[in-house]
Amino acid sequence: DTAVSQTPKYLVTQMGNDKSIKCEQNLGHDTMYWYKQDSKKFLKIMFSYNNKELIINETVPNRFSPKSPDKAHLNLHINSLELGDSAVYFCASSHDFQREGDEQFFGPGTRLTVL
Amino acid sequence: DAKTTQPNSMESNEEEPVHLPCNHSTISGTDYIHWYRQLPSQGPEYVIHGLTSNVNNRMASLAIAEDRKSSTLILHRATLRDAAVYYCILGYSGTYKYIFGTGTRLKVLA
Numbered sequence: 001d002t003a004v005s006q007t008p009k010y011l012v013t014q015m016g017n018d019k020s021i022k023c024e025q026n027l028g029h030d031t032m033y034w035y036k037q038d039s040k041k042f043l044k045i046m047f048s049y050n051n052k053e054l055i056i057n058e059t060v061p062n063r064f065s066p067k068s069p070d071k072a073h074l075n076l077h078i079n080s081l082e083l084g085d086s087a088v089y090f091c092a093s094s095h096d097f098q099r100e101g102d103e104q105f106f107g108p109g110t111r112l113t114v115l
Numbered sequence: 116d117a118k119t120t121q122p123n124s125m126e127s128n129e130e131e132p133v134h135l136p137c138n139h140s141t142i143s144g145t146d147y148i149h150w151y152r153q154l155p156s157q158g159p160e161y162v163i164h165g166l167t168s169n170v171n172n173r174m175a176s177l178a179i180a181e182d183r184k185s186s187t188l189i190l191h192r193a194t195l196r197d198a199a200v201y202y203c204i205l206g207y208s209g210t211y212k213y214i215f216g217t218g219t220r221l222k223v224l225a
Contacts (some may be wrong), residue, residue: 004158041200043215044215045213083167092158104151104161106159108157
């Protein structure tokens with residue numbers, strides 16, 4: 001059973017389109033995250049949710065809107081896609097961000113290509 | 116923000132131990148030291164973490180300097196499957212926002 005799953009695995013789209021990436025975790029965790037890994041392989045946190053509440057928003061453009069319908073899901077919706085949005089997006093989860101040394105479990109990633 | 120410094124790349128022969136260093140001279144007293152690795156085309160995976168004492172688990176050992184300004188991840192017997200980018204990360208108290216650096220790309224030679 002996959003602990004953290006993401007769909008789709010690959011996403012190719014045109015500039016200006018709106019797209020969503022879905023993430024689900026079956027670990028019973030309270031905290032979920034979205035990370036972006038750019039072409040230079042830098043991995044940077046974008047958002048974090050705890051019990052469906054936003055706790056970290058790393059000055060990500062308003063075009064990015066995370067949505068957490070329940071604790072097991074954190075979806076990422078992107079409006080008006082730009083070339084610079086091309087990257088690999090990773091979802092992750094952990095028991096509780098406030099727990100010291102909390103281990104994060106990452107999904108397999110979604111490679112987004114904006115043409 | 117406290118940052119970490121790691122060598123860009125390292126090489127090891129298969130079946131030999133590997134010592135991956137990390138400097139974190141501005142670490143604060145409550146920051147945990149985490150190590151994750153990212154295999155090709157996969158998401159990062161947890162390796163080990165510690166606060167002050169050395170730590171061992173089935174994957175690796177973590178040796179933490181007495182002043183906590185540096186640490187070393189030890190893979191006791193490198194295998195080809197250990198070829199990955201290894202990230203040393205400080206866990207910020209309260210938010211646990213991970214700041215990933217550039218990591219060390221480990222190449223394991225057969």
